[in-house]
Amino acid sequence: MPLTPTHLPSKPTVVFLDVATIPEHINIPNLTFEHQWQQFxxxxxxxxVERIHSADIVITNKVKLTAEVLSQAPNLKMIAVAAxxxxxxxxEYCRDHNIVVTNVQGYGTRSVPEHVLAMMFALKRNLVGYHQDIAAGEWQKQKQFCFFTHPITDVAGSTLGIIxxxxxxxxxxxxAKAVGMNVVFTERKGVTPxxxxxxxxxKVIKTADVLTLHCPLNEETTNLIAKPEFEKMKSSAVLINAGRGGLVNEFDLVEALKNKQIAGAGCDVFTQEPADESNPLIANMDLPNLxxxxxxAWGSQSSIQALCNILMDNIEKFQQGVSQNRVVG
Known part of the structure; x- marks a missing residue:
């Protein structure tokens, strides 16, 4: 049953706080209802606070909207997250103050998996290490038509653990199944049976040849993969994180790579973004197995366009009083 959209003014103000997170060549569909549009x-x-103070609808990708900030936006009725x-x-603040929050789901089901597999192949075949060796003149030193300074392992026949x-x-x-991998989904940590x-x-931590993370970041999953897990993993295992940076303890990951507790890691996400030189991954990015x-990972052109289409449709549906992709409200 549609909701009556009487809670919106006749000409709501829509504010996009970080439109530069969408590449310029991507078309952001226009809203069909009368509105005032502001973008930064x-x-x-x-x-x-200044930019959302008079907003009825706020669009954000990564800008943080805390309770302190939201309390200073008296007209706010909807937050459309572009992710x-x-x-x-x-x-919690939004629930308590009847602010609808929507997100975008399902747009990256081509882009993210392809990125994960690309990282997997690169790490299993040590492409970065060989590239660095050629740049360092190793080929000339070896005086052979090829050289093997890093192990090369097959993807087909290996076991992929998905969290x-x-x-x-x-x-x-x-x-993963299409390229011949054995796939297992991991039960939540601490849940038995x-x-x-x-x-x-x-069991997955101990047996997987490749471990890839696609779970939410919350109190239970922060530092989900840290020193105890690295100590249990195969020395030939590869870790890929295209989920959230906080899922992996970055200091422990660097130590695991240096100590050869695992064979390699691919990271598309970081605890702080953008990551600077103080981040242990950035500080050690010359490692051949990192x-x-x-x-x-989410950013193929088709995926970003799909995201924008769903994002703006979420707002259209909200204005019509129809519930779609609501996280709150």
Whole structure:
């Protein structure tokens, strides 16, 4: 049953706080209802209150909307998150103050899995290490038509452990099976016995050749993979994190790579973004078995366009009084 959209003014103000997170060549659909549109390339924390003060609808990708900030936006009725993750929004405050929060789901089910598999192949075949060796003149020193300074292992026939069985985890599984991998979904940490279709967390940690993370970041999953897990993993195992930076303890990951507790790691997400030189991954990015990308796994052109289409449709549906992709409200 549609909701009556009487809570919106006749000409609501819509504010996009960080439109520069969408590449310029991507078309952001126009809203069909009468409204006032304001957009900013980026919004620093000190400018958030000023920019949302009169807004009825706020669009944010990564700008943080805390309770303190939201309490100073008396007209706010909706927050449209231009992403799947909503950890940058105080959802409890929104529930208590009848602010609808929507997100975008399912847009990256091609882009993210392909990025994960690309990282997997690069790490299993040590492409970064060989590239660095050629740049360092190793080929000339070896005086052979080829050289083997790093192990090369097959993807086909190896076991992929997936933490997170949502749309992205499922899509990764489809591609992994297509290239001949054995796929297991991991039960939540500490949950025993494992549910049907899942394998116990510790068992996956100990047996997986590749471990990939696609679960939400919350109190239970922060530092989900840290020193105790690295100590249990195969020395030939590869870790890929295209989920959230805080899922992996970055200091422990660097130590695990240096101590050869695991064979390699690919990270598309970081605890702080953008990551600077103080981040242990950035500080050690010359490691041949560490592959870093700047949170772009989701970013194929088709995926970003799909995201924008769903994002703006969420707002259209809200204005019509129809519930769609609501996290709160």
């Amino acid at each position: 390339d980026l919004t620093s924390p000190e400018l958030v 799947t993750g909503t950890n940058n929004v105080d959802l 997170g069985s949502g749309s992205l985890g499922q899509a990764v599984a489809v591609l 494992a549910r049907l279709g899942y394998m116990a967390f510790d 592959l870093l990308t700047p949170h772009v």
